[in-house]
Amino acid sequence: MAPQFIFTMQDVRKVHPPNKEVLKGLWLSFYPGAKIGVLGSNGAGKSTLLRIMAGVDKEYLGEARPADGIRIGYLAQEPQLEAGKTVLEHVEMAVHDVRSLVQRFEEIGAKLGESPPDMEALLEEYAALQDKIEAANGWEIDRVVERAMDALRLPPPDADVTKLSGGERRRVALCRLLLEKPDILLLDEPTNHLDAESVAWLERFLHDYPGTVVAVTHDRYFLDNVAGWILELDRGAGIPYEGNYTGWLEQKKKRLELEQKQESARKRTLERELEWVRMAPRARQAKSKARLAAYESLLAEDRSKKVEENEIHIPAGNRLGNVVVEAEHLRKGYGDRVLVDDLTFSLPRGGIVGVIGPNGAGKTTLFRMIMGQEKPDGGALRIGETVELAYVDQSRDALNPNNNVWQEISGGEDRLLVGKREVNSRAYVSSFNFAGSDQQKKVRDLSGGERNRLHLAKLLRRGGNVLLLDEPTNDLDVDTLRSLEEALLNFAGCAVVISHDRWFLDRIATHILAFEGDSKVVWFEGNYADYEADLKRRLGADAAEPRKIRYRKLTAG
Incomplete structure (x- = not known):
């Protein structure tokens, strides 16, 4: 039976030196399969939140734990790759288990042609392997790997990972992580260093992803098209909102008005973005032409x-x-x-x-x-x-x-x-x-x-x-x-x-x-x-x- 919550945080607090409390007692529970976009000003603790969930940052107060048996995958802003390996070798580490299943399946197939004495046991293992391979889409694994590498514009397969730029390392790490298919994906700015076509591909991939996705991102179309929840980090608090970015914009404006703390300039920019969101495409085009004339x-x-x-x-x-x-x-x-x-x-x-x-x-x-x-x-x-x-x-x-x-x-x-x-x-x-x-x-x-x-x-x-x-x-x-x-x-x-x-x-x-x-x-x-x-x-x-x-x-x- 699947757990009600795949990850829970209870009174999580984090202080950055010398004494800045970034997270002030977060109580959050994450649903299985939820797609969550994390928003907040720079320095609000978004990356810190992901590091705590990934188990990388252990210097915090409170409790943060996944449900039993849950696998977590984490993309850091500056991921480290294993020296001495090529791009393809790194990516292939994600599908090693699937490759092993296919290899074992082929080995048993060859043995069955020789009428072995343990035929019955081999046939049973053969059937079980076939089910596992089909569940993992293992027959298509070559095409899946090639498609992911092309979609994320990875460097040549034989390139040495120690010679890659920061953006290239991120794309290699992201490709491997997506192919590993963990239960929870924690992604820190996954769209950085991706061109628009690759971002659109990633958007479709994560929209259909069966696991939970928690993504820190500034890409607002990504937040609109993928996120079913927005988690806003604001002055140390975690404020969840069920809906996408456009819905969050609407309620954020109302919340600022209720708090009566909005700066007039910030409120104006929110209103102008909402005005643009509500425009029909033809009206947006007219506004673009009007700028040239003005x-x-x-x-x-x-x-x-x-x-x-x-x-x-x-x-x-x-x-x-x-x-x-x-x-x-x-x-x-x-x-x-x-x-x-x-x-x-x-x-x-x-x-x-x-x-x-x-x-x-x-x-x-x-x-x-x-x-x-x-x-x-x-x-x-x-x-x-x-x-x-x-x-x-x-x-x-x-x-x-x-x-x-x-x-x-x-x-x-x-x-x-x-x-x-x-x-x-x-x-x-x-x-x-x-x-x-x-x-x-x-x-x-x-x-x-x-x-x-x-x-x-x-x-x-x-x-x-x-x-x-x-x-x-x-x-x-x-x-x-x-x-x-x-x-x-x-x-x-x-x-x-x-x-x-x-x-x-x-x-x-x-x-x-x-x-x-x-x-x-x-x-x-x-x-x-x-x-x-x-x-x-x-x-x-x-x-x-x-x-x-x-x-x-x-x-x-």
């Missing part, structure tokens, strides 16, 4: 805008001319591969371009060409004379671990030059959701999402009229994501954003630049949902399946 008014508004706490403001640069970024028959190769072939587009004033595609397809190479760090191999790339580029990369390594948050952003100054305007430094730091005592946190003690916020705050200070943002949404909590979306929508300039976050791209993008593989890059007017619908029209059912990235070979002449 460039001049956005520029005028920016001149008088005051920096408010909890509301990110991106300073505008000088007025853009008619030419922003234009490509004509652009061609770029790397080694013996063609990354971009015959790409033509013109970025309009006020345009926000979402750049999508698998890792290694050429997205960052395109940014380097726009920055002038690399030259095209063919065609033309023209940057307008009035363009002032501001580039926010993925690197967080330049942060000083000994500074506190306020010092790192402000340099210790009470007044800051943000773009061309002087503002109060603490108000600017607060606009990136570092309020009160959070500004005194040491950089070395920050979570991944807090480091990303800090990185954004430092680099967006500089101003510019064309932003190049490389994966700005990684590890951000949904409140900061919402604020960043509002900031980009109100930004008096252009933005080119590499992102896999489909909700983010749907809200902000006026155009999509899609690296589709086979050296093909598609320029599309509309947001991600519009592009996805167009892709389905072009490719039919194949559009839903992630495909292994391929390139054309460079030819001489």
